[in-house]
Amino acid sequence: MAKKTKITKTGNISEWYSYIIQQADMADYSPVGGCIVMLPYATKIWESIQGYHNINLKKRGVENANYPLLIPQSLLEKEQEHIDGFSAEVAWVTEGGSEKLSEKLAIRPTSETIMYHFFAKFIQSHADMPLKHNQWCSIIRWEQTLTKPFIRGKEFWWTETHTCHSTKKEAEGEVSDGLKDYVNMCENLLAIPVIPGRKPQHDKFPGADYTTAIEAMMPDGKSLQLGTSHLLGQHFSKMFNIEFQDKNEKKEFAYQTSYGFSTRLLGGLVLVHGDDDGLVLPPKVAPLPVAIIPMWKTETKDKIITKAKKIKELLEKQNIDVVLDLAEDKSPGYKFSRWEQKGVPLRIEIGENELNDNTVCCVRRNWKTRLNNNPDLNKKEIIATADIQKQIPKILEEIQKELLCDAKKELDKRYSVAKTRKDFDKVIKEANGYCEAGWCGDEKCDEQIKEETAARIVLIPDKPKEKHAKCIVCGKPAKESVLFSRKY
Ligand SMILES: [Zn+2]
The missing domain is CATH 3.30.930.10 (Bira Bifunctional Protein; Domain 2)
Known part of the structure; x- marks a missing residue:
């Protein structure tokens, strides 16, 4: 098959x-x-x-x-x-x-x-x-x-x-x-x-x-x-x-x-x-900012579950909504992907090591995206159980900032400025994003671009990067600096 x-x-x-x-x-x-x-x-x-x-x-x-x-x-x-x-x-x-x-x-x-x-x-x-x-x-x-x-x-x-x-x-x-x-x-x-x-x-x-x-x-x-x-x-x-x-x-x-x-x-x-594994939600809007996945063997089961419940309680006291996944018939691996699919920003793993060391292991949902910009990144962060109430809110705040920061980098990559029609065509064809250029103010020029490139004027930005002298389509004096792009 x-x-x-x-x-x-x-x-x-x-x-x-x-x-x-x-x-x-x-x-x-x-x-x-x-x-x-x-x-x-x-x-x-x-x-x-x-x-x-x-x-x-x-x-x-x-x-x-x-x-x-x-x-x-x-x-x-x-x-x-x-x-x-x-x-x-x-x-x-x-x-x-x-x-x-x-x-x-x-x-x-x-x-x-x-x-x-x-x-x-x-x-x-x-x-x-x-x-x-x-x-x-x-x-x-x-x-x-x-x-x-x-x-x-x-x-x-x-x-x-x-x-x-x-x-x-x-x-x-x-x-x-x-x-x-x-x-x-x-x-x-x-x-x-x-x-x-x-x-x-x-x-x-x-x-x-x-x-x-x-x-x-x-x-x-x-x-x-x-x-x-x-x-x-x-x-x-x-x-x-x-x-x-x-x-x-x-x-x-x-x-x-x-x-x-x-x-x-x-x-x-x-x-x-979102990424290949599913949603990635910012902590401030995630219905469940934290998922706790306990991993037990028969002999440690009671102790690990007790610890997991305690941590859930501590976080809920800080108004952080937590899911504690105690399903008996699902493997930890299955649970990891399930909560990843739903975009839960932070996963807390508690197994035998964490039990013995008085720690928990944290994995950020946006870990893979961050790895692209920071190849030395450690996937797992170990936190002392005693520091949970101090550290978890801090990590959630960091995730919130990381998501905005990464999204801003993506936006920057997809924002170009064109002076000539040749540059413009290259940007629209290859960069697949915004191309800032001059526009004479005539609707016909917008129509023409739409027919020729499938992009069109989406916005006259409040703060264009440059003042453009000529319309990118007809070459007449530009009245506005506008953003061209394909759109939804
Ligand atoms: Zn024009």
Whole structure:
């Protein structure tokens, strides 16, 4: 019988991704194509993200609320540019029970229209603002393209924040604060370095003045958009009559923003940190940061299990969630791979040596990745049992930092600057990553690059490395320094 070849990340990243997501109990496919169930293991990660983000929202005066799922057609179509942008992706309810509805109801593809219907009631005077509501919910966008769990699907879960302000300047500040929160969350919680910037106007959110976004580089050289923040200006407030009396009792329309991110973050987390053996999770979001694997012989079994239980207790006192794997019918080797697949950041092994020496043996999940940069690295770290409460939190913090540091190195490797079209083509073809270059501002040049190379403008970064003189496509004077890349 032919030996089954292992599915590897470098071999076929797409196959690897689908495989480990199922192996790690993150998701399973729905009978409805393009939809998934987000299983408890993934939901726990999502809850960590929610917990972290809710604190940030609260600090900025954003309140959570829950708005209706169904949006009457007339509401959805009030802002023309908005509906033009979404019409191809809207799922409609046309019947209720056995009755045909007199007006079609959209299942929310995003909630601007239904929320702003209410905002018009809530806001009368400048004293009613800023108004800042967020909701955590799932939405439907009828994707026609190929779907992939968490990365692209017909249904996904997200956070959408919608705010109203009495001045444009204040709204612009909100757009920027919202995006800054996302940058910090990606780096500090998920250990994913991201690039903030603006979208070209031809790629902005339908109905927005402008769109800002964060992009992250994936190991296959494609960029993944992980969050967006839009200045909506007065487009929607004029259509929905979100009017207020300013301090001089003059009527004005509110200035609005919306911003959000989705469970796509989970896809990014898997792609950026995972390896051939499965997930690699940053300790701050890992549902189980530590797995204890006791290894016993009959004569030492009781003592080793007692010690393992004691260590679990000590760590739980420090609010570190621990799994102690006591399964009798599985070998230690099997248990090692099982918890590796699930991305548990730290494994603690306790066998006869550790029992006799009053120690435990620790193995970091990201050990192999670190080995690439540091060939002298010792896989095993021996810690005195007495130091557990001091050392384990420290190691978990180190792992968190190592993951971000390694991901930043990968991003640096995949960021190039091109002065000529020849350099540009070489980068796009070989380096598979971002190529920073000049752009004249014409959408046609973006289209042309897309046809010729499959890459396109993904972002106008806030801090480009260089100021480019000429458009990389047409050679006319450059208006912007932009990032080209293939994208998800
Ligand atoms: Zn051009």
